[in-house]
Amino acid sequence: MIFREVEDRDLIAKARKGDVEAYNLLVSRWEKRVFNYLLRLVSNREDAMDVSQEVFLKAYQSLPKLDDVERFGAWLFRIAHNEAFSLLRRRKPEGEMPVERGNQGRGLLPIELSLAVEKALGRLTDEQREAVLLKVYQGFKFEEMAEILSCPVSTVKSRLYTALDLLKATLCEVNHEL
């Protein structure tokens, strides 16, 4: 992990000097995480792909403004957060809701359980879902999440804890063990 961080730092330094290949390598390391975060947030593959492109383009253009290369991950997700919520705000007037999947039952197969989780996440507000994505799936610390979301740690915890309570209740319907 430390070795990886050192390499990322080197790639960032090269990319700042205009080394496109170094930046492309950096993109290849982060694209899956960013794409999956955006996919769960905007609930549409094409939109997630378009926003991912936009995120990495903006990140490249803003690299000179990155103060602390050690915080590249949080900084990148901050950009992703801004882009995703910009899209979600544009969508609001249309009243678009996350895509609902088929009914789930007990004794679920992995794919069915995955869909059940996706459905449960879809019932959360955008802010609650984002808190779960950043913490559970991306492993950010509360402080990093506060930085990404531009809000106090107390707000981060409030959103996340509420989301976890709601998820527990929702997932109980599809998993009798809960």
Add this chain to the structure above:
Amino acid sequence: MSCEKYDWKAYALGELAANERREAEGHAATCEGCRGELAHVRLTIDTLSALREEEVPRRIAFVSDKVFEPRWWDVFLRPSFAAALVLAAAILMHGYLTRPPAVDSAAIQAQVNQAVTRAVANVERQNADLEGQVTLLYATQTGIRRQ
């Protein structure tokens, strides 16, 4: 019911400091309510991990994008350009050091003039000889006819 003092979500999410973790674990060992709460939180988080991670549908790369096109002056910084520059300098230097002696164009012009003058004189002499032969032949033929 769990005890409010302990934040089991923070515990399960790895947000507690080492000493807080130890204290919480010590408490959970003696409190059934807190153990139950922790088990529920962990099960929820474990269930969330069932969500499949999706592959990126297509690679994200920007090499062909406009913003990534090199600036016009970047061409001078490329190694290939520097190599070409060194090669060109070497060729020029070689050409300068092995150049032929300077040419005196006035001398050449004088030589050309001399050659032209000689050629003209030769032609005139040949014409005069030819004319003399023709005159002689004419006179000879005229004399024969009179006889």
